[in-house]
Amino acid sequence: MMRSCTAALRTLRVLRCRLEGAFPAARHPVLARRWFSTEKVIPKDQALPNPSWSKDLRLLFDQFMKKCEDGSWERLPSYKNSKLVKEQLSQAQLFTRGYEDGLGFEYVMFYNDDEKRTVCLFQGGPYLQGVPGFLHGGAIATMIDATVGVCAAIPGGIVMTANLNINFKRPIPLCSVVVINSQLDKIEGRKLFLSCDVRSGVDEKILYSEATSLFIKLDPEKSLT
Numbered sequence: 001m002m003r004s005c006t007a008a009l010r011t012l013r014v015l016r017c018r019l020e021g022a023f024p025a026a027r028h029p030v031l032a033r034r035w036f037s038t039e040k041v042i043p044k045d046q047a048l049p050n051p052s053w054s055k056d057l058r059l060l061f062d063q064f065m066k067k068c069e070d071g072s073w074e075r076l077p078s079y080k081n082s083k084l085v086k087e088q089l090s091q092a093q094l095f096t097r098g099y100e101d102g103l104g105f106e107y108v109m110f111y112n113d114d115e116k117r118t119v120c121l122f123q124g125g126p127y128l129q130g131v132p133g134f135l136h137g138g139a140i141a142t143m144i145d146a147t148v149g150v151c152a153a154i155p156g157g158i159v160m161t162a163n164l165n166i167n168f169k170r171p172i173p174l175c176s177v178v179v180i181n182s183q184l185d186k187i188e189g190r191k192l193f194l195s196c197d198v199r200s201g202v203d204e205k206i207l208y209s210e211a212t213s214l215f216i217k218l219d220p221e222k223s224l225t
């Protein structure tokens with residue numbers, strides 16, 4: 001009995017070392033606790049209002065939820081993306097969802113299949129500061145990439161960004177709400193061309209950024225590495 005327990009423990013240790021070799025992040029103490037835990041994790045839909053959402057974000061959310069009533073638009077829950085993640089990394093998540101409520105990326109996306117459009121309502125929190133008082137360009141690029149990425153992935157399946165071209169026209173005040181409006185312009189074989197703009201929430205008067213992007217549908221015959 002004692003011997004079989006020791007052997008089982010040794011096997012577990014070997015498996016863990018191999019996993020840590022393949023995925024160095026598995027050495028991170030918090031991730032390791034989560035990954036090696038047997039606790040069942042219930043995914044939380046983070047694309048729903050929480051107390052950190054401003055009045056503007058709630059107002060826009062309510063307006064889009066109304067548009068969903070006739071079926072032309074649908075709200076995209078946050079946790080569905082995890083379907084793409086391998087079993088060992090089932091605790092992995094889009095890094096935009098790793099912050100506590102209100103500190104990082106607060107957002108919800110809506111999709112219109114007829115128009116092949118994705119709209120993201122986004123409120124960037126204090127941890128996303130670049131120039132004092134304004135959002136970091138990388139945070140803006142991240143949300144643009146995520147929005148056009150979803151717009152490409154729904155019709156295209158498994159896609160990756162090959163090119164993302166952004167013009168930053170005005171700085172975005174920290175904690176303000178913006179609307180990221182993206183659309184699929186053209187598909188050529190495995191290539192999906194998309195465009196997108198970022199405007200101030202509610203009035204949409206200020207054009208903050210414009211972007212174009214190319215996504216490639218992955219070829220199942222080709223290795224990514």
Ligand SMILES: CCCCCCCCCC(=O)SCCNC(=O)CCNC(=O)[C@H](O)C(C)(C)COP(=O)(O)OP(=O)(O)OC[C@H]1O[C@@H](n2cnc3c(N)ncnc32)[C@H](O)[C@@H]1OP(=O)(O)O
Pocket residue numbers: 081145146147149150153159160161162163189190191214216217218219222224
């Ligand atoms: C539900 C999911 C939600 C997702 C939301 C999150 C979205 C986040 C998305 C990302 O951030 S992905 C991470 C950043 N991107 C990468 O790391 C991709 C790195 N690049 C690659 O792995 C490969 O370059 C890529 C898979 C994109 C393409 O490689 P392939 O070998 O499959 O394509 P190939 O080289 O055969 O090119 C296919 C076509 O695309 C064209 N192409 C490829 N890269 C291009 C490029 N950069 N610019 C212009 N054209 C390009 C290429 O010329 C060719 O055109 P033609 O068919 O007309 O000959």
